[in-house]
Amino acid sequence: MSERGLLIVLSGPSGVGKGTVRKAIFSKPNTKFQYSISMTTRKPREGEIDGVDYFFKSREEFEVLIKNNKLLEWAEYVGNYYGTPVDYVEQTLQDGKDVFLEIEVQGALQVRNAFPEGLFIFLAPPSLKELKNRIVTRGTESDDLILNRMRVAKEEIEMMDAYDYVVENDQVDLACERINAIVIAEHLKRERVAARYKNMLEVDF
Numbered sequence: 078m079s080e081r082g083l084l085i086v087l088s089g090p091s092g093v094g095k096g097t098v099r100k101a102i103f104s105k106p107n108t109k110f111q112y113s114i115s116m117t118t119r120k121p122r123e124g125e126i127d128g129v130d131y132f133f134k135s136r137e138e139f140e141v142l143i144k145n146n147k148l149l150e151w152a153e154y155v156g157n158y159y160g161t162p163v164d165y166v167e168q169t170l171q172d173g174k175d176v177f178l179e180i181e182v183q184g185a186l187q188v189r190n191a192f193p194e195g196l197f198i199f200l201a202p203p204s205l206k207e208l209k210n211r212i213v214t215r216g217t218e219s220d221d222l223i224l225n226r227m228r229v230a231k232e233e234i235e236m237m238d239a240y241d242y243v244v245e246n247d248q249v250d251l252a253c254e255r256i257n258a259i260v261i262a263e264h265l266k267r268e269r270v271a272a273r274y275k276n277m278l279e280v281d282f
């Protein structure tokens with residue numbers, strides 16, 4: 078039987094570049110992670126495809142998923158529900174493949190409780206000023222909402238201690254390299270620990 082895969086969770090404040098970094102990681106042909114496509118009640122944006130970018134659901138459908146425990150975690154974010162399908166994550170980990178989640182911080186904390194053995198990576202901005210710049214240049218928010226986002230971002234940044242690693246997203250390519258290096262190192266560490274316990278148990282006493 079193959080080893081269980083690693084659950085990798087990338088999270089961080091709104092506007093830090095989670096979506097951008099995740100897309101850059103998955104655009105590389107040698108990426109071995111399996112991306113877990115989330116469920117959302119947000120309306121599809123132009124060019125987004127159901128079952129590729131998200132599984133788009135009505136609020137009623139999403140609430141049934143919550144009730145039937147079909148979500149590993151879920152959160153309401155800017156008026157819409159977002160959640161991770163538990164069956165896909167469980168099955169893929171059992172098949173020995175690494176699963177990659179890109180989710181906001183409330184959801185990441187829920188996953189931490191359910192999967193303490195997961196690998197939690199916090200994507201951090203080079204500075205709060207640069208974070209504000211990114212939210213402003215993305216151009217999806219009004220001035221009021223930007224202030225609100227910055228307030229939430231400060232609270233979110235305070236939670237970085239709950240993560241295993243903090244990766245600065247100064248440049249997208251560098252952030253991707255750091256994340257890949259962390260995953261490789263984490264696999265080596267876990268294999269070494271597993272081997273040491275196996276040896277210990279095989280010795281007669």
Ligand SMILES: Nc1nc2c(ncn2[C@@H]2O[C@H](COP(=O)(O)OP(=O)(O)O)[C@@H](O)[C@H]2O)c(=O)[nH]1
Pocket residue numbers: 091092095096115116119150151152154159160161179180181183184185
């Ligand atoms: N908790 C949780 N957050 C998610 C999930 N999928 C996406 N998100 C987060 O939801 C937020 C909004 O995503 P989206 O509507 O695609 O807009 P974006 O701000 O352009 O990335 C982002 O912070 C995503 O990381 C999920 O399954 N669970």
Ligand SMILES: Nc1ncnc2c1ncn2[C@@H]1O[C@H](COP(=O)(O)OP(=O)(O)O)[C@@H](O)[C@H]1O
Pocket residue numbers: 089090091092093094095096097098211212214215246247248249
């Ligand atoms: N390393 C970076 N340097 C400069 N701009 C970035 C970087 N990473 C992301 N951005 C930009 O910041 C904005 C927010 O990125 P996005 O991926 O939507 O963030 P999130 O998914 O965390 O909300 C986008 O306009 C994106 O192009």
